[in-house]
Amino acid sequence: MTVEPDEASEADFDVIVIGGGVAGCVAAYQLAKAGRSVVLIERGAEPGAKNLSGGVFYSRVMEQVFPDFVTDAPVERRITRNVLSFLSPASSVNIDYWDERLASPVNAVTVLRARLDAWLSAQCEAAGVMVMPGVRVDALIMSGDQVVGVTAGEDELRAHVVIAADGVNSFIAQQAGIRAKEPMKHLAVGVKSVIRLPREVIEQRFHLTGDEGVAYAVVGDCTQSVAGGGFLYTNVDSVSIGVVLRLDDLAAKGLSSSEVHDHFLAHPAIAPFLADGELLEYGCHLTIEDGPQMVTHDLTRPGLLIVGDAAGFTLNTGLTIRGMDLAAGSAIAAATTANKALDTGDFSLASMEGYRAELGKTFVGADMKTYDRAPAFLENPLMYGEVGQLLSDVLYGVFNHDLTPRKHLIATALKALKKSPMTIIQMAKLAVAAVRAL
Ligand SMILES: Cc1cc2nc3c(=O)[nH]c(=O)nc-3n(C[C@H](O)[C@H](O)[C@H](O)COP(=O)(O)OP(=O)(O)OC[C@H]3O[C@@H](n4cnc5c(N)ncnc54)[C@H](O)[C@@H]3O)c2cc1C
Numbered sequence: 001m002t003v004e005p006d007e008a009s010e011a012d013f014d015v016i017v018i019g020g021g022v023a024g025c026v027a028a029y030q031l032a033k034a035g036r037s038v039v040l041i042e043r044g045a046e047p048g049a050k051n052l053s054g055g056v057f058y059s060r061v062m063e064q065v066f067p068d069f070v071t072d073a074p075v076e077r078r079i080t081r082n083v084l085s086f087l088s089p090a091s092s093v094n095i096d097y098w099d100e101r102l103a104s105p106v107n108a109v110t111v112l113r114a115r116l117d118a119w120l121s122a123q124c125e126a127a128g129v130m131v132m133p134g135v136r137v138d139a140l141i142m143s144g145d146q147v148v149g150v151t152a153g154e155d156e157l158r159a160h161v162v163i164a165a166d167g168v169n170s171f172i173a174q175q176a177g178i179r180a181k182e183p184m185k186h187l188a189v190g191v192k193s194v195i196r197l198p199r200e201v202i203e204q205r206f207h208l209t210g211d212e213g214v215a216y217a218v219v220g221d222c223t224q225s226v227a228g229g230g231f232l233y234t235n236v237d238s239v240s241i242g243v244v245l246r247l248d249d250l251a252a253k254g255l256s257s258s259e260v261h262d263h264f265l266a267h268p269a270i271a272p273f274l275a276d277g278e279l280l281e282y283g284c285h286l287t288i289e290d291g292p293q294m295v296t297h298d299l300t301r302p303g304l305l306i307v308g309d310a311a312g313f314t315l316n317t318g319l320t321i322r323g324m325d326l327a328a329g330s331a332i333a334a335a336t337t338a339n340k341a342l343d344t345g346d347f348s349l350a351s352m353e354g355y356r357a358e359l360g361k362t363f364v365g366a367d368m369k370t371y372d373r374a375p376a377f378l379e380n381p382l383m384y385g386e387v388g389q390l391l392s393d394v395l396y397g398v399f400n401h402d403l404t405p406r407k408h409l410i411a412t413a414l415k416a417l418k419k420s421p422m423t424i425i426q427m428a429k430l431a432v433a434a435v436r437a438l
Pocket of ligand 1: 056
């Protein structure tokens with residue numbers, strides 16, 4: 001919708017934020033705290049109703065917004081153990097890393113989005129944000145090339161700045177001509193279950209005490225050789241478990257995402273963790289596989305800033321899946337930019353482009369550059385089958401005392417490599433690519 005310039009100047013709010021996920025709530029909260037009038041529009045009947053994350057939140061960025069985030073917010077467990085697990089159909093090889101230093105200061109926590117997003121939205125309301133759940137933004141209102149508001153059904157709302165925090169499918173970014181329809185290669189589908197288990201059972205099965213938690217990043221047979229990975233995270237009295245599958249590869253292999261999810265949960269190394277559990281939630285959501293490629297586009301238009309998944313800020317390195325911390329970091333940068341624009345009354349493109357500079361000062365801009373090779377590295381099909389099998393064959397050679405004379409590790413490794421379809425050169429290349437990309 002387009003309006004004349006004199007109509008455009010009548011703003012109902014300083015800022016309209018579209019989307020009540022992590023990015024939208026953090027942006028809205030920061031701006032309300034700075035004394036701005038803010039409306040947060042969320043299409044879900046309740047904040048968080050439509051949102052899904054695996055659930056490990058690298059949460060230190062939240063302390064810039066809520067200094068007592070870890071104690072006040074509904075977080076589940078504090079992650080002090082990280083396990084990288086290579087699965088083959090009949091084996092698992094784990095790198096199990098526990099570190100007391102990860103407990104203090106708290107580095108990462110598990111969260112359930114329905115609870116977290118409801119809490120974030122309540123903080124926004126307490127700070128003076130007008131939260132409008134159950135309303136879907138349909139379109140931007142333009143005055144020339146300036147974004148001056150949004151339409152939602154019959155309603156029109158005007159503001160000096162609009163912040164699009166509408167997630168991975170951001171139709172606002174598409175409508176503003178910033179993002180085209182993403183190629184399937186840039187996207188993945190996540191399928192996740194939350195399974196209830198008694199607290200003491202979780203602590204016994206995963207060797208945890210108190211509020212400590214563990215995060216498994218799994219590669220190999222969990223995805224039935226589809227590019228992607230599995231995850232398993234402990235909550236207080238449930239586990240979050242699922243798979244993330246690159247869309248193009250899933251389609252090429254002709255598998256369904258729910259079948260791959262079920263295959264992972266039934267794996268003999270995984271099923272015992274879940275035994276006697278009760279399914280609480282099951283959901284599917286798109287996620288970004290190649291964030292660094294997606295963020296090559298613009299992030300602004302006059303009067304418009306794009307944050308979080310809507311902008312492409314997600315990083316999957318195979319070791320970690322990060323989106324929520326980047327959503328929060330980009331929202332802080334956007335709120336700073338919007339505040340400066342409101343101070344000066346300048347909502348031009350040049351003013352909005354200050355956002356890129358703000359991002360560049362933070363871990364968000366830096367990490368998107370540092371990990372720009374990670375998606376290409378994760379395209380290597382060897383990661384999803386041969387590597388796990390090779391590792392387990394080497395260890396089988398070491399631990400299987402079948403009364404044949406023992407061989408040194410190098411001979412055992414070479415024998416396993418001979419059996420593998422992978423060559424030494426391919427393995428060396430993979431190792432070098434991993435060191436460079438991750
Ligand atoms: C399976 C899976 C596992 C993941 N695991 C992790 C993890 O462990 N750790 C991590 O940090 N990240 C993880 N991520 C990524 C993470 O979930 C996202 O990066 C994060 O949710 C982005 O936050 P956001 O606020 O930008 O978008 P979202 O959380 O998607 O929020 C967007 C909001 O906008 C609303 N909305 C959309 N369109 C409109 C509209 N037109 N009008 C009004 N409202 C609208 C939606 O309802 C939603 O509430 C995972 C993602 C998936 C799918």
